[in-house]
Amino acid sequence: MPYHYNTPEDQAEMLASIGAASIDELFAPIPDALQLKRPLNLPPALSEMELDQHLRQLTALNDYAGTKVCFLGGGSYDHFVPSVCDVIGSRSEFYTSYTPYQAEASQGNLQVMFEYQSLITRLTGLDVANSSLYDGASAAAEAVLMALHAGGSRNKVIAPSTLHPEYRQTIATYFENIDAELVTLDCPAGVLDADALAAAIDDKTAAVILQQPNFFGCIEDADRIAAVAKGAGALLISVFDPISLGILKRPADYGASIAVAEGHTLGTPMSYGGPYLGIMSCDNSLVRRMPGRIVGETTDRRGKKCYVLTMQTREQHIRRDKATSNVCTNQALFAVRASVYLAQAGPQGLKETANLCLQKTRYLAEQLCQNERFSQAFDAPTFKEVVIRDAENNVDGLLREAIDAGYLAGLPLGRWYPELSDCFLVAVTEKRTKADIDGLVKSLTAKSVRQPAHV
């Protein structure tokens, strides 16, 4: 076995020290009837070389951003990952360390988490951030639970249909066995109508959850939505896109009390959807209801500034069934990568990245919609994604042919929105060049899509 040290001689010496005749004897506490009397039915062991060959054969069966040009979005994006993120993220002292309960042996992790929390509050404008949750969707569900706890007898949460469908599904799962109701408001214009919200909101509403930019890439009128929510005594929970904050207002600027995000876009590849980074930030009044780990600054016995995990009395290992949540694991390694990403971007880099997404998405939409087969489904301005309607109502066929031409061209929306089954969602990150976009447009608009793939 490649990772074990014990030689037969070692084993014999160790068994003698224990006073056992054999290793099997050490398993004697497991009743004989419960012991597995056959080998596990698993494939035989592979050497490292064989494993490598096996995996190469498997990856050859995948199309990926690299063999195809990726215009897929919907919560996962092909943003550029700077090399510094890989260098720091693959540093053993970060990735093979444990949760920093022993502060003296973990000041590196603790300071990075403290800096991460600081970076996130600078992004959101809110007072505090935790040191990360599982992903954007579960962070949204945790945010909703926080708002319900803070809201006393209020048990209703309103979400527009422009909130990511998988986020809404996750919240609905979390609500299944508790006294809470998720109300979804239809958004035929692609954005939430403030008057419709005003009509639906009442004194049982604990929170309104708004995605900005929303699932369709559209910019919501967040100021008005926030005003309606506040007017009814409900909290506004913002689901934001970290990259967008290079040019868009921060959640705190439009009145959000809790802000959550999917943070994989900050220096972690798409990885088929996980692991990702759940960002959470809130204002001071909610900090003791916040789930997950929090790092605080303090001093050591010699008066030196240092960092520790703090406010642990909210957590499951202290409070058990009275804890604010059951969250125990965070995404520390990806919080490290996100910190490195934000440090390397700086304010100007983040702004330029966001601007490239904005400009290129606009360019794609304009180019594509010059062909009368295609139109934008919604009038609202968009940031990094846009919903395109296919007048021929053949989205699946179109997208399948685009794959053959070298493009992962978009997400069909009919799966989540039956009324939009003639529409698909296209995302354009800073990585897409004009040639990529022109190639996609040519491929989608050609009578025959069997054009040479993008070069």
Add this chain to the structure above:
Amino acid sequence: MRNTRDTQLLFDLSKPGRRAARLPACDVPEAAIEDLLPAGAVAAAPPALPEVPEPQIIRHYLNLSTLNMSVDTHFYPLGSCTMKYNPKRNERAAAMPGFADLHPLQPAETIQGMLHVLYEMQQYLSEISGLPACSLQPAAGAHGEYAALLVAAAYFRDIGQTAQRVKVLAPDNSHGTNPASAVMAGFNTVTVKTRSNGGVDMEDFYKKLDDNIAVFMITNPNTVGIFEPNMREIADAVHAKGGLVYLDGANMNAILGVTRPGDFGADMQHYNPHKTFSGPHGGGGPGAGPICVTEVLAKYLPSPIVVKVEGSGFSGQGSGNASTLNPEPRTPNPQYALAYDRPHSIGRVRSFFGNVGVLLRAYCYIRTHGPDGLRRVSENAVLNANYLLSKVKHILPVPQGDRCMHEFVASGSKLKAERGVAAMDLAKRLLDFGYHAPTVYFPLTVPEAIMVEPTETESKETLDAFAETLFRITGEDPELLHEAPHSTAISRPDEVAAARNPMLCCRVD
């Protein structure tokens, strides 16, 4: 010589006008941001991020990294958390572009290699647990517990017993996540006492077992490192009352190929692949929390799951004889698909599929070991733990006796009574000798608990040296221990002040 300048706060290193990122020029016609977006949505300025060049980023984070103990640099005998070696081949595999650069919503026909791995993982985890159905979606162990309890709730709803099945029983030495997850899933928790040997107090168990039981949650081997002596009886009694048994899989490292939760009465379990199958802990995450359940509960599992397409003629299932070294070549007909349309499913507990990067590492680990190798893992983990126990029990008594599974919990109460040295003092002093501290004060059922798990990836020499260090420390001047650690970058932090006056981020200048 420690570099202290470059471990200042990132924000203190910042200087306006410095930057690391250079973006490409915009190669499409550009319009003013104000012309493209509503004025009310646009920020006056980008966020106040630090401004630092690339060399400073590298120096800052690498210097910080040296302030950490890690498995790659130190022995980490941390009970309950299974800090075993993290194989490097697994890291390389997860970073392969053909896995790392996949979008989670690509059509199934474009990700057959990925789905092959995930399908096989479902099969492997089911085989190892003895529970035939698997969902890979939960993002962490506690997330898996929660998802499985929602599965249980859905089952009781389906059979019309929601109002009746309100109680989740968990032993007093269970992980804190167990009761917290149960409450989130809508149940009440009831604590069952354990005896001095760590096993469930059967008298208390029967007192609390009634027709209201929904789930009994048990860690086995349990948190004091013993295999629950009455496991079968407990499971049978819970089943006789119509309840379900949940196995907290945190300690699967001890029993791979030796015994299976499905065979000893569990209806549901989660895995911690980052413990059992050596995914790195990453300073606190990411992990993953796949769950396995019985056939009866399969239809309630979170969606999506990977299914093999009927009639695809593919025989790559994780059978011991069929090597999957040569998956079928590309075909227009996908062999694997994601099943979303599962009307009984509890739904989803997070976005997309799950923590695939962690699952890939676990897949590599299982393929590297094979059936015999996995059993060897547990044999050596148990051998190392028992050996270390035999070396330290004279200094630090182990209330549960002379034998353990993959970890044991010693008690420092004698040391405290005789010399005034607390478990925490011992833990802190170990840091001075280059050992990460064991888990202390958990489980709460053992006074001055010191929980040690050496894992199978440590040598006899390391264990001998660790035992000798423990012996040496217990003979030291207690004052030296109260003040420990002495050699780390900081001394003991004032945690009370940190909690009383929280300073949770660096102020904006």
